[in-house]
Amino acid sequence: MTTLTNLLDLDSEGLVAWCGQLGEKPFRARQLQRWVHQFGVSDFDAMTDLAKSLRDKLKIHACVTAPAIISDHTSTDGTRKWLIDVGNGNAVETVFIPEENRGTLCVSTQAGCAVNCRFCSTGKQGFSRNLTVAEIIGQLWIAEFTLRRTKGEAAGPKGERQITNVVMMGMGEPLLNYEPTIAALKLMLDDHAYGLSRRRVTVSTSGVVPMMDKLGLDCPVALAVSLHASNDKLRDMLVPLNKKHDLSELIAACKRYLAYAPRDFITLEYCMLDGVNDSDEHARELLALVRDLPCKFNLIPFNPFPESGLKRSAAGRIKAFAQILMDAGIVTTVRKTRGDDIDAACGQLAGDIQDRTHVQERMQRMQDYKQKYGKDFGRIVEIPG
Ligand code: SAH
Ligand code: SF4
DSSP states (O other): OOOOEEGGGOOHHHHHHHHHHTTOOHHHHHHHHIIIIITOOOOGGGOTTSOHHHHHHHHHHEEOOOOEEEEEEEOTTSOEEEEEEOSTTOEEEEEEEEOSSOEEEEOOOEEEOSSOOTTOHHHHHOEEEEOOHHHHHHHHHHHHHHHHHHTTOOSSTTOOOOOOEEEEOSSSOGGGSHHHHHHHHHHHHOTTTTOOOGGGEEEEESOOHHHHHHHHHHOOOEEEEEOOOSSHHHHHHHOGGGGTSOHHHHHHHHHHHTTTOSSSSEEEEEEEBTTTTOSHHHHHHHHHHTTTSOEEEEEEEOOOOGGGOOOBOOHHHHHHHHHHHHHTTOOEEEOOOOOGGGTOOTTHHHHHTSSGGGHHHHHHHHHHHHHHHSSOOOOOOOOOO
């Protein structure tokens, strides 16, 4: 039996090459790509402007298969979260955050994560595996066309775009799953697929320095860097990758990236941890660190989980910290919590569902936490810029 090629695994170049093997011209590949990514169609017979002979070939050789959805929840504030099955008991999550003039999708790039940041529950789960192109772009495909259907629009050319921005801030370190991430990014930007502007697609990284340079050359989208510390000693503890690429290397890489970036600043994410990295002194140390780097700060109130042993900084502390940065002329925002009631949090719940045989037990644990602590333990979803 021949294995079917999943067209969601192919970026534009790949699809042209694959169609070439079937004896089809590049414009056919573009038509096909539009059916799949702009109209959300997976049934080849519905692709009415393709010749019957091509449709027949496609039925024999190809499929359009997005990963399966385990659950789909919408929060009272409109935030919607899908838990996506990526096989072997692994699940990742995708979160849609609607706002007045934009809709942002937070996507995952790995099941688990090897970086193991001290404050991140995904990291605590360890690394399971890299997602494929189909699993990464499939999250956008699922979200975009489910949202259209929810609005009562049939899949097809007339649908109005629901997702205007994508942030790679779900589970995993995108730059440690480089090739599939790039292919998925290219599809997001492709005019025959999702046609998003580079400014509206953001990769968030914990600081994989060599890959930041490569990203600038291969696909320069907006960049967010998870800084979280103002000196190496602290960052070594919070983001273990810092031992490999320290702050001076990281800041230098951010500066280099600006030559390619679609925006004239880098977003720096900083998780506010009570008594760990949130003093006035830390803020002043940060100012010195980023002195020559055009940047914006996004302060993320830590979303605690019981095993972390860490606490979120108090609101007043976060405000005072932000004020020091702003007084020095740096645009600083504080990430707001969305979708609290459905745990709409990149990384959290999915990490707990790594072993599907224990789903019920783990769901129960989440409920128990909720009862005990009075809230969900989702991480917070944010849109930079
Ligand atoms: N691996 C990438 C992208 C995914 S994490 C990275 O680290 O940048 C997306 C953001 O969520 C990162 O800034 C990360 O530091 C932050 N984050 C992780 N765990 C968190 C938690 N428990 N509370 C608040 N933010 C968290
Ligand atoms: Fe991985 Fe990012 Fe979590 Fe660090 S914060 S463990 S890099 S997902």
